[in-house]
Amino acid sequence: MAKRRTRFPGGVAVVTDSTASLSPQDAEDEGVEVVPLSVIVGADTLVEGVDADADLIASALRDFVPVSTSRPNPEEFAQVYRRLVDEGAKAIVSVHLSSRMSGTVDAAILAGRDVSVPVTVVDSRQVGVATGFATGIAARARGSKVKAGKVATLAREAGEASTTLIYVDTLEYLRRGGRVGAAAALIGSALAVKPLLTIRDGLVVPLEKVRTAGKAIARMETLAAEAAEQHASYDIGVQHLANEPVATQLAERLAKRLERETVPVDEVGAVIGAHVGPGTVAVTVTPRPV
Structure with missing residues (x-):
């Protein structure tokens, strides 16, 4: 008989939010609890992963319907944390999107203060x-000899070591959502260039100005391959919003270049989609611990 998987290896529960782009199956396989953010489309508040997806957001943005996003409140996190404790968790590690782009981290910290485990x-x-x-x-x-502090450190180091490259058709959506950060310097010339962006110190910042979409995608391929080749083992993925053909072609070229069987391609979630807009393509490379 196969050994039953422990609900919380080492007693540690791991939580993230819906912007992490984990599918329900991936979350189940990894034993991760996902707390959803919300998207406000017109007058309707929708829950990411439940009644809001990227296709709906792309359509709303194209039709100039107002779209904004909302983090979970502390009580929503607290309810999840308390349930995990009731189910046997002895410690919780909660991994979230950049605090410089969202108040999600702050909400999680507040919730954690009222929970009976660390x-x-x-x-x-x-x-x-x-x-x-x-x-x-x-x-x-997680495991019997790995404390929650070490689990958290590995997650933090993985985020810090990640390379994220983003192509957007226009910076307008990032500007509207206030997430453009230093990339605002490109706004004035957005019609003349195709922005290639990255994440640095928790903010979206400009990386390079490229004259055409084709050149931007080709440059992103080169930079992603160079980042991957620096590591013995890594995770890599391509995401997009309403730009599947370009994303798929990029993934196929990267797989061939890096001698991998495949590079996964997924559509971004509703929350990220609301800020980057249709046409976006992104590549992420995250080294694995050795």
């Missing part, structure tokens, strides 16, 4: 699948 909140300083990769590393690190 709660360590990790600011991944990243967003999207980079946060998901860091969360997966944390989940897999």
Whole structure:
């Protein structure tokens, strides 16, 4: 008989938020609890992963319907943490998107103060699948000889070491959501260039100005490959919003270049999609601990 998997290896529960781009199956396989953010579309508040997806957001943005996002409140986190304690967790590591882009980390910290077991909140300083990769590393690190502090450290280090490259058709959506950070310097010339962005110190910042979309994607491929080749083992993924053909072609070229069987391609979640807009393509490389 196969040995039953422990609910919380080492007594540690791992939590993340819906921007980490973990599918329900991936979250179940890794033993990760996902707390959803919300998207406000017009007058409707929708829950990411429940009644809001990227296709709906892309359509709303194209139709100029107002779209904004909302973090979970502390009580929503507290309810999840308390349930995990009731289910046997002795410690909780909660890994989330950059605190410089969202108040999600702050909400998790506040919630953790009212829980009967230690709660360590990790600011991944990243967003999207980079946060998901860091969360997966944390989940897999758990064990009888691995304390929660070490689990949190590995997640934090994974986020810090990640390379995230983002192509957007326009900076307008990032500007509207206030997430553009230093990339605002490119706004005035957005019509003349195709922005290539990255995540640095928890913020979206400009990386390079490229004249055409094709050149931007080609440059992103080169930079992603160079980042991956620096590590013996790594996770890599391509994400997009309403730009599957370009994302798929990029993933196929990266797989061939890096001699991997495949590079996964996924559509971004509703929350990230609301800020980057249709046409976005992103690549993330996260080294694994050795």
